[in-house]
Amino acid sequence: MVAYLTRSWTTLLPLALVGVLTVVLAQGFALPPGLLASIVPGQPSGLPRIGAAPALALTTQDGDRLALSELGGKVVLVTFIYTSCTDTCPLLTGKLAGVRDNLGADFGSRVHFLSVTTDPERDTPDVLREYGGRFKADPAGWAFLTGTPAEVAEVTGAYGIFVRRTPRGDVDHSFLTSLIDRHGTLRVQYLGTRFNPDELLADVRALVRER
Amino acid sequence: MLMDRATRLPGRLSRRRFVQAAAGVGLSAAGLALVSACGSQGLPALPFNSVSALETTTIRIPINAGICVAPQYVAEDLLRAEGFTDVQYIQMPGSLITGAMAAGEIDIGMQFSGPLMIRIDAGDPIVALAGVHVGCFELFGSDQVRAILDLKGKDVAINQIGGPEHVFLASMAAYVGLNPTQDINWMTLPAAEGKQLLAQGKIGAYLGFPPDPQELRASKVGHSVVNSAVDKPWSQYFCCMLAANQQFVQQHPVATKRGLRAVLKAADICASDPAQVAQLLTDKGYTTQYDFALQLMKELPYDKWREYDPEDTIRFYALRLHEAGMIKQNPDVIIQKGTNWRFLNELKQELKV
Numbered sequence: 162m163v164a165y166l167t168r169s170w171t172t173l174l175p176l177a178l179v180g181v182l183t184v185v186l187a188q189g190f191a192l193p194p195g196l197l198a199s200i201v202p203g204q205p206s207g208l209p210r211i212g213a214a215p216a217l218a219l220t221t222q223d224g225d226r227l228a229l230s231e232l233g234g235k236v237v238l239v240t241f242i243y244t245s246c247t248d249t250c251p252l253l254t255g256k257l258a259g260v261r262d263n264l265g266a267d268f269g270s271r272v273h274f275l276s277v278t279t280d281p282e283r284d285t286p287d288v289l290r291e292y293g294g295r296f297k298a299d300p301a302g303w304a305f306l307t308g309t310p311a312e313v314a315e316v317t318g319a320y321g322i323f324v325r326r327t328p329r330g331d332v333d334h335s336f337l338t339s340l341i342d343r344h345g346t347l348r349v350q351y352l353g354t355r356f357n358p359d360e361l362l363a364d365v366r367a368l369v370r371e372r
Numbered sequence: 373m374l375m376d377r378a379t380r381l382p383g384r385l386s387r388r389r390f391v392q393a394a395a396g397v398g399l400s401a402a403g404l405a406l407v408s409a410c411g412s413q414g415l416p417a418l419p420f421n422s423v424s425a426l427e428t429t430t431i432r433i434p435i436n437a438g439i440c441v442a443p444q445y446v447a448e449d450l451l452r453a454e455g456f457t458d459v460q461y462i463q464m465p466g467s468l469i470t471g472a473m474a475a476g477e478i479d480i481g482m483q484f485s486g487p488l489m490i491r492i493d494a495g496d497p498i499v500a501l502a503g504v505h506v507g508c509f510e511l512f513g514s515d516q517v518r519a520i521l522d523l524k525g526k527d528v529a530i531n532q533i534g535g536p537e538h539v540f541l542a543s544m545a546a547y548v549g550l551n552p553t554q555d556i557n558w559m560t561l562p563a564a565e566g567k568q569l570l571a572q573g574k575i576g577a578y579l580g581f582p583p584d585p586q587e588l589r590a591s592k593v594g595h596s597v598v599n600s601a602v603d604k605p606w607s608q609y610f611c612c613m614l615a616a617n618q619q620f621v622q623q624h625p626v627a628t629k630r631g632l633r634a635v636l637k638a639a640d641i642c643a644s645d646p647a648q649v650a651q652l653l654t655d656k657g658y659t660t661q662y663d664f665a666l667q668l669m670k671e672l673p674y675d676k677w678r679e680y681d682p683e684d685t686i687r688f689y690a691l692r693l694h695e696a697g698m699i700k701q702n703p704d705v706i707i708q709k710g711t712n713w714r715f716l717n718e719l720k721q722e723l724k725v
Contacts, residue, residue, distance in 0.1 A: 209721040212420035321421050321633075323453035335450060335637070347420045351724045352640050360724065 206367035208348040214239075214341040215319030219277065219306035222290035227275075227304050229345070235273045236368045237341040241322050243280035243332050244292040253336060253354045258296045260362050261303065269302030271369045277306045279324045279334040281313040342368045421455060427624040430458040431631055434469045434481040439659050439668060440508035440582040441482040441612055446638035446649055447631075454630035466581075467535040473498050473617050479624075480616040480631045484509075485685050486539035486693060488615050492710030493690075493699035497618035501632050502716040503610030503682035504639050506673045507601030509540050510585035512570060512594035513577045519597065520548045524555045526576025529566030533558060537579040543692035544598065544606070552696045570594050582672075586664035601671055609685040610676070621712060629715040633723065636677055636716075640725050643675035678720050683707060 214237070218228035229237065240257065242250035254276065261268050276293075278284035284292075289305035298305065307313065317324050317334070324334040338351040340361070349364060431451060433444055451459045462478055470487050472478045474496035482504055491498050517526060523545060530537040542552035550556065559566075559575065563584060570578040571593040580588060588594060600606035614635055621628045642649050646669030654662045690703035699706070 209718065211722050212422075215420060215422070318453065318455075319421055321450075321453045323449040325449065335453065335641075349722055349724060352637055353644050353725055355644060356725055 206342075206348070206364070206371045208340075208342075208364060208367065211347040211349070214339065214345050214347040215316070217275075217277070217306075217316045217319070219308040219312060219316065220286055221300065222286050222293050222305040223300055224286045227306065229275070229341070232273050233345065234343050235271055236343055236365055237273050237275060238338060238365065239275045239277065239320065239341065240338040241277050241279050241317060241320070241324075241334060241336070243278050243334070244284050244288050245280065246332070249336065249354055253338070254292075254296050256354065256358050257303075257338075258298070260358050260365065261298075263362050264365065267366070267369055269299060272302065272365055274298075274303040275306055276303070277316055278313065279317060279322070280326075280332045281307045281310050340364055340368065342371065421630075425626050426455045426630065428627050429456050430460065431456045431480060431627065432460045432462055432478045434472065434478050435461040435463050435658075436466045436469070438466055438581055439653055439665055440505065440672060442642050442649055442653055442658075442665075442669065443504055443635050443638035443674065444482050444614075445656065445658055446641055446652060447634040450634035450637050451631065454634050456627075456630070467532050470496070470498060470615075473615060476617050476619060478617070479620045480614065480628070480635075482612045482614050482635070484536040484540065485610055485613050486543060486689050487534070487536050488613060488710070489686065489690055489693055489706055490534065490539065490699055492706050493693075493701050495709075498615050498710055499618050499621050500613050500615045500682065500686065500711045501621070501628070502614045502636065502677060502713070502719075503680055503685055504612050504614050504635065504674075504677055505642075506610055506676050506680065507599070507607050508582050508585075508611045508668075508672055509536070509579055509600050510588075510596055511541065511544070511577055511579050511598040512585070512588050513597040514570060514573050514575065514594055517576045517597060520544050521550065523577055524550055525557070527557045527559050527574070528577045528579070529559050529561045529569060529575050530579065531563060531566075532560055536581065539693070539698065540600075541577075541579045542696040542698060543689055546692050546696040547605075567593065582668045583659060583661060583664040586661075586667050590664070601673065605688070607673075608680070609688050610680060610682055613682060613685070625715075629718070632715050633719055636719060636723065639674045639677055642669055643673070644725075646670045675725075677716075682713065682716070683711065686711060 214229060216229055218226060221227050238257065240253060242254055244250070257274055257276070261274065264272055278289065284307050286307060289307055293300070293303065293305045314324070320337065320339055322335050322337055324332060326332055336353050338356070339347055340349050340351070342348050348368060351361060435445070448459055462472070464472055469478070469481055469483050470491040473481060473483070474491055488498060488500055492500070511520070513522070517523060528541060530541065532538065538558065545552040545556060561569070566575070566578045567580070567584065567588060569575045570588075571591070577597065578594065589596070598606060600611060614632060616628060646666060649669050650662055650666035653659050653665045659665045686707050687703040690699060690706045693699045694702065
């Protein structure tokens with residue numbers, strides 16, 4: 162009887178291991194889209210492909226011209242702010258700074274942030290440089306962009322941002338942060354400023370690892 | 373994904389057409405190369421939000437006294453940002469919206485789920501695209517009405533037979549086993565008169581849509597019997613859905629998706645910034661009562677469009693309306709004939725908060 166059990170276990174043990182492995186893998190693949198891909202290189206992110214990200218070419222805080230097309234091969238985050246905004250824009254920029262801190266070495270080398278002003282008349286490169294400095298933004302990975310009003314209007318329109326100057330001089334605009342993959346495809350957008358930064362971080366990492 | 377032709381016919385877009393389309397929207401040479409390099413992955417050729425992909429830049433939306441449909445008003449600027457240059461708000465009573473939608477006089481708009489189903493059941497070319505918010509209607513009773521069952525034999529004021537008040541109350545009556553046709557005495561009256569009769573105790577109940585419930589509560593008229601924003605099962609289903617003319621959807625899939633995207637973004641804004649939205653509704657003249665608008669924005673769950681399944685709403689109300697004898701077909705037929713969740717399902721993935 163003992164010998165029978167021993168033989169059975171030697172036969173069944175590999176099968177049991179295969180079974181356990183199968184369950185573990187199945188659970189792994191049932192993880193939310195983005196989470197597994199943020200861990201395993203090459204794993205599809207599961208994020209949708211909305212369309213080709215609209216082209217943009219504007220002036221950075223250092224006075225250089227930067228086009229989205231120059232960032233090919235990097236995951237790009239595009240957001241819209243203006244520097245004299247005292248409530249929501251700093252919250253959004255601060256949230257992105259937190260994501261930057263968690264990206265580690267990927268920030269700059271594989272991930273680039275673009276914060277486009279919605280107030281180009283006041284937000285000159287100098288103003289943007291000072292604003293970025295408040296968030297310790299390294300220009301190597303985080304460009305604050307401005308341009309002529311017409312250039313900026315073209316970009317805000319292309320990304321679906323509405324912008325309106327109020328009589329008080331503020332700029333009403335919608336908050337929409339767009340995540341673009343390494344191939345220039347818009348993958349997901351985050352509305353407002355209350356999105357979960359951990360979810361954004363996971364999505365960014367998933368796109369970094371995605372083939 | 374944007375439902376442009378390239379997306380709908382993957383692999384059938386010639387490179388020449390692709391280049392023409394991309395150049396037409398001002399994509400830079402470098403950008404073109406970038407996108408072109410991705411062609412093997414079946415990516416759409418046109419940039420997100422490209423104006424040239426829009427089949428029409430005109431969109432017609434109903435407007436009426438109801439403010440629970442705030443997302444479609446808040447959406448005005450967002451629609452312009454989506455590329456619509458001609459955003460028309462067409463004034464009409466709420467009871468005429470489904471008819472106007474079926475006739476193609478309006479393209480897209482929010483409407484109560486019950487009346488939508490009645491029109492779909494009747495064969496009208498209307499397509500429900502998404503649920504937008506839960507629970508705006510509220511049943512107020514006199515001292516004699518403490519529960520829905522108490523409506524038996526009572527006078528109930530509604531605007532119109534077949535209108536939203538009638539349809540929702542008939543659904544509620546059917547749900548508790550009443551025969552809405554035989555057991556309730558329906559009185560068709562203007563809203564103001566109905567509220568006045570309730571205040572005088574001359575009718576048993578009044579079903580109000582915003583801002584009626586806020587007004588009745590403020591003036592302490594009657595008492596709430598059912599508040600569909602919080603009372604189950606009503607709070608588990610959408611009240612207002614976004615629907616469109618069927619031909620508009622078929623001929624303008626990109627415009628349909630962008631219109632839906634603008635309204636759903638606006639619903640998120642209603643949920644996250646109620647004070648700002650209440651102010652906008654007041655400033656633009658949709659209401660004169662800021663306090664009621666703010667109360668409404670805070671009470672209504674505008675953040676359920678991702679969470680709740682609109683098909684559950686169709687099934688629930690279709691069964692109730694079938695029990696009440698107001699529709700003939702079963703929920704599956706209504707869903708097959710009059711819904712299209714494709715755009716909603718895409719947006720649930722594409723738009724996060």
